[in-house]
Amino acid sequence: MKTIKKPVQSEINIKKSQFICSLYPTRTKKESKEIIQKLNQQYNDATHNCTAYIVGDGEGFDDDGEPGGTAGKPMINVLRKNELHNVTAIVTRYFGGIKLGAGGLVRAYSKSVMEAIGEAEIVEIEEYDVYEIVFEYSDIKMVDTEVRNNNLESIGKDYSDKVSYEVISRNNQDIExxxxxxxxxxSVELKNRQFLEKI
Known part of the structure; x- marks a missing residue:
């Protein structure tokens, strides 16, 4: 499975219309919607902010006022064709006064996303089970030893009343x-699944 390593932006001009494509790595619909909202505010003077996303808990697209099927759908098709997951694409259009027609719009929005993908750093990702290990401060040394000896990867640590580590096994070992x-x-508990970069 592939995604982009970090946000990227590219710009093309077609018949005086400016198309700015912003690509973001995102994992959930909630993350995608937050990014879309942020970009809508940033480009609130744009004619359209069309969107497409493919994430762990679903996918979606929006033409944002362009004729149906001429913006969001071609954008998501480009993401699918490039086998990208956990990604959100926003194409911001500033209308230049010359109408492009339905076919022209499809080509413009597709090209805009393709250009941005061309500039992005693509990485392979894999899905892993994330476990939470909760223990007393007195057991830190023991847990650290087990984590190290079993080549587990710690992706988060929290020190409050008790200590909790979030860990994954890249070798699919049974952490429990x-x-x-x-x-x-x-205590060991399966928390969620996460996509992480393949190493």
Whole structure:
């Protein structure tokens, strides 16, 4: 599975209309909608802000006032064709006074997204189970040793009343089994799934 490593922006001009494509790595519909809202505010003087996204919990697109099927759909088709996931595309259009027609719009929005993908750094991603390990401060050394010895990857740590680590196994080991021997002392719970860059 592929995504983009970091946000990228590109710009093309077609018959005096300016098309600015912004691509963002996003994991959820909520993240996509937040990015879209931010860009709508940033380019609130634009004629259209058309969008398309493919993320872990769904996909969607919006023509934002352009004739139906001439903007959002061609944009999402380009993302699909390039096998991109966890990505949001926003194409901002400033109308230049010359109408492009339905076919012209489809080509313009498709080209805009393709140009941005061409400038993006594409990375392979994989889906992993994220486990939360919760334990007492006195057990930090023991847990750190298990994490290290089993080549688990810690992707988050929280130190409050108790210590909690978020870990993944890139070798798909059974993390619950690793900590089974500490039952009652250490709790291990499957939290969610995450897409992370393949290494």
């Amino acid at each position: 089994k690793i900590f089974e021997k500490y039952s009652g002392k250490i």
